[in-house]
Amino acid sequence: MSLQPLPRWLPLANRLVKGVSRIGVALGTVQVLTVPGRVSGQPRSTPVSPLMVGGREYVIAGVARSQWAENVRAAGHGTLARARRRRPVQLREVKDLDLRRAVMRAFPREVPGGVPFFVRLGLVSSGDPDQFAAAADRVKIFEVLEGTLPP
Template sequence: MTATHYSEPKGFDNVFNTTVRWLADHGVNLAGAQTLTVTGRVSGLPQSVPVNPLQLNGREYLVAPRGTTQWVRNVRVNDSAELRRGRRRRAVRLVEVDTAERAPMIRAYLDKWGWEVGRFLPEGMGTEPDDATLAAHLDDLPVFEIRA
């Protein structure tokens, strides 16, 4: 997996992420947001970020609309993670989905949260990409299956 797309959180994004993470940590279900905690690949310390788990065909996924983010890089080194909303915590493994299999997850994710994440997507992709455009960006958007 060699995707290079990465939309770094800046300015208001940091405030928004902090607010959404705080709400999820306190049990507020804001559009399905949960807090993902992974182990930092360099520091070894817990790193937390708000995410939107996607339910699709009886499975659950995380899509990284910002691309190859820090949490993605951390999970590629150590697939153990925790998802949390309020007091509900669950230990999970995150298994990366092969690039060729990502289209349905990305499309469903954009259908549900495109309004929220559209500005993070690769340039020219948009929140309602046609099949060719989506196929051209599959490697830019990592997808992980959430497993118990």
């Protein structure tokens, strides 16, 4: 499977999701992750769908070199917002391939609404958990930890 370009409608959809969240409406599993930009330091926000695996929370960047994933790697912290509820979080990149596979395998079950996005990206052709697990080396996965970074 070759990777497809991002859908042209994605920036508009992201803006709409962020706006709806800002006015207090929750949309399924979607939350808005805000992290400092790695160059500007200004807040940068993107919709994500956190999922729980083994009692731990994760977010997945389907495009490993996306701007938001690079910002998370640089900052290591941010906030997650669901409607008007915000919580400070730390974000740690998951390097262990077995854990990455487990998280990806769980994605179609935990976040079924996110499956079409991964299909559109060309990472999988269906919601088959084994296809998701096989794509674990082509995405970035971050563990979400409660709280802020120590000073």
